[in-house]
Amino acid sequence: MDLSCFKAYDLRGRVPEQLNPELAEKIGRAYVDVTGARKVIVGYDIRLSSPEIAEALSAGLMAAGADVFDIGLCGTEQVYFATSHYGMDGGIMVTASHNPKDHNGMKMVGPESRPISSDNGLNDIRDRVLQPFTDAPLRGRRESLAVAAAYVDHLLGYVDVATLKPMKIVVNAGNGGAGLVIDDLEPLLPFSFIKVHHRPDGNFPNGVPNPILKENQAVTADAVVEHQAAMGIAWDGDYDRCFFFDENGRFIEGYYIVGLLADQFLRKAGGGKIIHDPRLTWNTIDLAQAAGGKAIESKTGHAFIKQRMRDEDALYGGEMSAHHYFRDFAYCDSGMIPWLLVAERLCQSGQTLSSLIDARIESYPASGEINRTIDDPRKVIAAIEAKYSIGAKSVSHVDGVSIEFDDWRFNLRMSNTEPVVRLNVESRGDIPLMNEKTEELLAEMERLNK
Structure with missing residues (x-):
């Protein structure tokens, strides 16, 4: 059996050669055998193959005796949220994020949404897949779980909604799932959203949902300029990363967003610790110290950042790759919380996004990766x-x-x-x-x- 879809942090591979329903069913069984989980969240992204793979995965989980709580079409962060919020034993998201449309994969977590990667269980699950299985004496059951209302309520808890003002924002879901969350947030916020590539479509008619690619940035930038918006936001396919454009349509290097969010969090909390990666550091350290906080360096990668945040009880962690982690979000990454915080900053300060960023670029110019x-x-x-x-x-x-x-x-x-x-x-x-x-x-x- 081809198990090349097992990577260091998650599963990714071409469908059906490297990942298919047959393998997904075995992965579900192996997940239960290795982790002992009895209550598991399952969600899936907008890819055409995702419902079938999620169905097979759920069948394997139930055959091994686990109850499946199906949250349906969602983003990776909703699996993280539901696993921790509802006190589940684990969660699995069927997604290949920004990979090509004929790929799929899985991201796995345990209790409290702690990541399962190659050094703490993922390799064991891979190895267990190769062994024979027997059904559990008592088959698990499946029920649908609606998480959207609790998730949106949680997101809004990061900002003071009363201080938000009318503002035009370009949102580009890249035909990924982020548009569904924007639609849920829209009635609760004073913002006017200009929606680009908004409808979920697993055929990816506008290319792979990866805003880091230069050829994918122009459509967001042009919409910001055309509509004279305050900023633009673009997400990857499972929207655990978000990317920013200022009011001039300029793409903002993720390094400067880390500093901006660190500053915002520390000022709200009156100090604390934040975690950052070692690639570019001086701007983040400077802003953290000025806001009465402490910046701590961690090895790059979500498993390392999340663990270091737990060890240090850090409020926030950021990587220049556009992953942003939050203590109150089970130390997990979210692509929705960052833009809400930046929007709040613009509303409260009266400044433009370019003026906030320009000052930091002048202080600490960087090459980018x-x-x-x-x-x-x-x-x-x-x-x-x-x-x-x-x-x-x-x-x-x-x-x-x-x-x-x-x-x-x-x-x-x-x-x-x-x-x-x-x-x-x-x-x-x-x-x-x-x-x-x-x-x-x-x-x-x-x-x-x-």
Whole structure:
């Protein structure tokens, strides 16, 4: 049996070659055998194959003796929400997020929506799939569970709705599921939504729902300018990530949104801890300290960030990849809470999104993440570390290598899944220096790769 759909954090693969109803049924049985779960949330995204795979998954869960609580078509964060909110033993979301339309997958959590990944159960589930199964003495039952009202109520708890003002916002669900939540929120908010690619459609007529791709950004940017909106928001397919455009239609680097949300949260709470990834850091650290909080660095990746947030009792965690995590959301990521907080900030401050972001870009200009295919990533990273650590202020290995000087710093890390090295560079208020060092490092990587 082909089990190549099992990845480090979740399951992803082409349907039906790598993931199909037969395998999904076995995965449901294996999930129960490995975790001992008796009450499991199941939801699925808008992909054409998702209902059938979710049905087979549910059959496997029930055959193994677990009760299935079916929340139907939803986003990944609704599985996270329902699992923790209703005190379930676990949850499984059938989704392949922003992968091509002929792919599907699963994201799994345990009690309190704690992630199940390769280092805490996912590999055991994979291995269990290969063994024979017997039905449980008492088959589980299935019931539908409506979570939309409780979920929307929870979302609105993050903002002071009374302070929100009429404002035009472009929303691009990318033919994913986010449009359904916007429709639920619309009557409860004073905003006017300009809806782009709003209807869920598993055929993805407007391309793969991945706003990080340059070719997918223009439609949101153009709508913001055309309608003179205050901002634009675009989501990926299962809407656990959201991306921002300012009132000029400019796509905003996710790094600056992390700082903005950290500042917003800490000011509301009167201090506390926030978690961030090590790729770009100075802006986040600066804003956290100014708001009376403490910024703590964690290895990149949702399992690491979520665990560190629990360890530190952190209010908020953010990655520049547009994943934002919230303590009161079971330490999970949400693509809906961030834009509500940014909208609240715009309403309360009277500032434009560009003015909030421009000040931060001027203080800490950054290269954004630059990927290069490298034959031997470890060798190249080691050589660059050896060269640049001489005279450096600090060298850190939280994730890849981060090397810091007085007026600039960089992080170099390799992909877990492909021969790619990822570079991020930032400076203290010096755009020419940031550009110069970025080009210098890229040239060095190219030289070492020969």
